[in-house]
Amino acid sequence: MLQHAVAKTLLYRIPMYLEYLMDIHENEPSLSHISSKKISTDLELGEVQVRKDLSRVCDKGKPKIGYNVLELITHLQDYLGCNQIQYAIVIGVGKLGSAIYHYDGFKKYGIEIVAGYDKKENDIPNIQFFSKENVMKVFQTHRIEIGIICVPKEEAQEVVDVLVSLGIKAIWNFAPIRLKVPKHIFVQNENLAYSLSIISSIINHSQ
Amino acid sequence: MLQHAVAKTLLYRIPMYLEYLMDIHENEPSLSHISSKKISTDLELGEVQVRKDLSRVCDKGKPKIGYNVLELITHLQDYLGCNQIQYAIVIGVGKLGSAIYHYDGFKKYGIEIVAGYDKKENDIPNIQFFSKENVMKVFQTHRIEIGIICVPKEEAQEVVDVLVSLGIKAIWNFAPIRLKVPKHIFVQNENLAYSLSIISSIINHSQ
DNA sequence: ATTGAATCGATATAATAATATCGATATATT
DNA sequence: AATATATCGATATTATTATATCGATTCAAT
Numbered sequence: 105m106l107q108h109a110v111a112k113t114l115l116y117r118i119p120m121y122l123e124y125l126m127d128i129h130e131n132e133p134s135l136s137h138i139s140s141k142k143i144s145t146d147l148e149l150g151e152v153q154v155r156k157d158l159s160r161v162c163d164k165g166k167p168k169i170g171y172n173v174l175e176l177i178t179h180l181q182d183y184l185g186c187n188q189i190q191y192a193i194v195i196g197v198g199k200l201g202s203a204i205y206h207y208d209g210f211k212k213y214g215i216e217i218v219a220g221y222d223k224k225e226n227d228i229p230n231i232q233f234f235s236k237e238n239v240m241k242v243f244q245t246h247r248i249e250i251g252i253i254c255v256p257k258e259e260a261q262e263v264v265d266v267l268v269s270l271g272i273k274a275i276w277n278f279a280p281i282r283l284k285v286p287k288h289i290f291v292q293n294e295n296l297a298y299s300l301s302i303i304s305s306i307i308n309h310s311q
Numbered sequence: 312m313l314q315h316a317v318a319k320t321l322l323y324r325i326p327m328y329l330e331y332l333m334d335i336h337e338n339e340p341s342l343s344h345i346s347s348k349k350i351s352t353d354l355e356l357g358e359v360q361v362r363k364d365l366s367r368v369c370d371k372g373k374p375k376i377g378y379n380v381l382e383l384i385t386h387l388q389d390y391l392g393c394n395q396i397q398y399a400i401v402i403g404v405g406k407l408g409s410a411i412y413h414y415d416g417f418k419k420y421g422i423e424i425v426a427g428y429d430k431k432e433n434d435i436p437n438i439q440f441f442s443k444e445n446v447m448k449v450f451q452t453h454r455i456e457i458g459i460i461c462v463p464k465e466e467a468q469e470v471v472d473v474l475v476s477l478g479i480k481a482i483w484n485f486a487p488i489r490l491k492v493p494k495h496i497f498v499q500n501e502n503l504a505y506s507l508s509i510i511s512s513i514i515n516h517s518q
Numbered sequence: 519a520t521t522g523a524a525t526c527g528a529t530a531t532a533a534t535a536a537t538a539t540c541g542a543t544a545t546a547t548t
Numbered sequence: 549a550a551t552a553t554a555t556c557g558a559t560a561t562t563a564t565t566a567t568a569t570c571g572a573t574t575c576a577a578t
Contacts, residue, residue, distance in 0.1 A: 111534080111535075112534090112535095113534090113535065113536090114535095115509055115512065115513070116505070116509065118509075118512070119502070119504070119505040119508045119509065120505070123487060123505075124489075139554080139555065139556090140555075140556080141554090141555080146489070147489065148489075150536065150537060150538095151537090152536080152537055152538070152539095153535090153536060153537075155555090155556070155557070156536090156537095156557090159556095159557070159558095163557090165555080165556055165557080166543080166544065166545095166555080166556070167542075167543045167544050167545085167554070167555040167556045167557090168543075168544045168545050168546085168553075168554045168555050168556085169544070169545075169554090169555075169556090170554095170555070170556085171556095183512065184508050184511065184512045184515075185511055185512050185514075185515035186508070188515070190511050190514065190515075192507075198410075199406075199409060199410035199413055199414070200410040200414070202406060202410070203405075203406035203407040203409070203410045204503070206406055207406070207407070207503060207504075209487060209503070209504035210504055210507055210508075212504065213504060213507065213508035213511060214508075214511065215507055215508065215511050249511075249514055250507070250510060250511065250514070273514050274510050274513065274514050276506070276507060276510055280330060280416060282331075282353070282354065282355075290510065290513055290514065290517075292506065292509070292510050294503075294506060295326070295330075296411070296414060296416065297326070297414075297416035297417055297419065297420055298323070298326040298327070298330075299483070299499065299501060300399075300417055300420065300422055300457070300483060301326050301391050301393070301417075301420035301421075301422065302322055302323065302325075302326065302499070303457060303481050303483055303497065303499050304391065304392055304397050304420060304421065304422050304456075304457065304481075305322065305325070305390065305391045305392050306322070306481065306497055307392075307397065307456055307457070307480050307481050307497065308391075308392035308395070308397075310497075318564080318565075319564095319565095320564090320565065320566090321565095346524080346525065346526090347525075347526080348524090348525075357566065357567060357568095358567095359566080359567060359568070359569095360565090360566060360567075362525090362526070362527070363527090363566085366526095366527070366528095370527090372525080372526055372527080373525080373526070373573080373574065373575095374524070374525040374526045374527090374572075374573045374574045374575085375523075375524050375525055375526085375573080375574045375575050375576085376524090376525075376526090376574070376575075377524095377525070377526085378526095
């Protein structure tokens with residue numbers, strides 16, 4: 105996994121701040137500045153934590169005034185790299201892959217899914233047959249950095265090997281399996297069954 | 312949110328251990344016992360952490376031998392409550408909701424999705440029109456504990472209010488919005504755009 | 519039986535993350 | 549101009565989580 109000096113937990117809150125502030129900007133445009141107190145109340149975080157987090161991305165808070173909403177949005181976007189477009193491809197366009205492929209919430213974060221591949225024939229437009237040759241073509245026209253794996257777990261490693269050989273930087277893995285990749289490639293596992301089972305066990309343990 | 316004395320981070324590793332051990336059991340049935348060393352190597356965790364985690368769910372490790380695979384699986388399943396079936400419903404059966412609704416990986420964890428609702432007409436079988444009256448019916452025949460929210464963010468709060476009024480215990484929220492619920496209801500937010508943006512920013516920061 | 523190796527559990531230490539405290543500063547009010 | 553108040557940033561403290569160390573236990577080999 106790539107090393108990054110950024111606190112992991114902070115990284116998970118950044119998109120939350122950004123989404124929240126964009127909402128504020130849209131729905132309460134009169135509010136040009138915002139205090140850490142208000143943010144912390146609305147997002148149910150500690151007030152100090154909010155200030156500390158924001159100080160990592162932006163040092164423009166003023167006493168008695170708070171933070172400039174638009175400035176904050178810009179800094180958060182810069183931090184996340186929303187302005188440099190990053191290209192992704194989806195492998196496996198079954199139900200879940202198709203949902204990801206068509207999801208339009210990624211653009212806001214500067215991420216564009218430029219191609220989808222599958223081994224099976226299907227009726228989704230613009231989906232190509234998965235083969236190294238076909239995937240290579242899109243690598244030649246776009247700087248693909250993220251591969252999104254939505255194939256069954258039996259096929260996942262094989263697909264990932266192809267992407268690695270083509271120079272992928274990061275993998276977003278929905279297959280419930282631990283992928284083997286070189287150390288410099290970042291893998292984020294997203295196992296929906298895990299998430300739901302955690303919810304379920306929390307209900308169990310609270311009874 | 313409900314309090315639960317369980318370490319949060321441990322809870323996130325439990326399904327991982329379980330999945331891993333079930334794989335071992337299936338593919339290497341000759342391996343009746345397993346050491347913390349092997350588990351930690353395969354799952355890329357600390358050896359001590361594995362022992363500590365496992366000691367929370369099972370105290371049957373033997374020096375020189377390791378843990379009995381089947382015993383461990385049983386304990387992990389008990390811990391997660393896989394054996395008591397919990398019922399869930401999905402609200403919003405667009406692309407993502409439909410993927411969740413049809414996903415068959417939940418059964419293994421004792422979770423069964425028994426109904427799906429939407430406001431729009433659609434061609435997915437067994438999906439009902441979302442209204443308090445219709446949802447109430449399923450609450451009368453099943454002990455529904457988990458509501459899975461896959462509607463657009465504008466409709467999410469309204470849907471959740473209905474579920475809360477019917478006595479839901481937990482919400483798995485895919486809508487990119489912070490839901491307002493009574494304190495005793497557990498909400499797990501699952502924002503796919505956040506996840507992808509985090510991956511993207513990790514790539515950014517490592518360059 | 520004795521010794522050695524593997525592995526466990528428990529305790530101690532270190533690393534990370536969250537929260538509390540407090541002086542400093544910018545505006546509003548008198 | 550002086551004072552009060554909101555709010556910030558920095559530093560200190562506490563809580564949580566992960567890792568290292570070490571004695572104890574179990575089996576295998578001599």
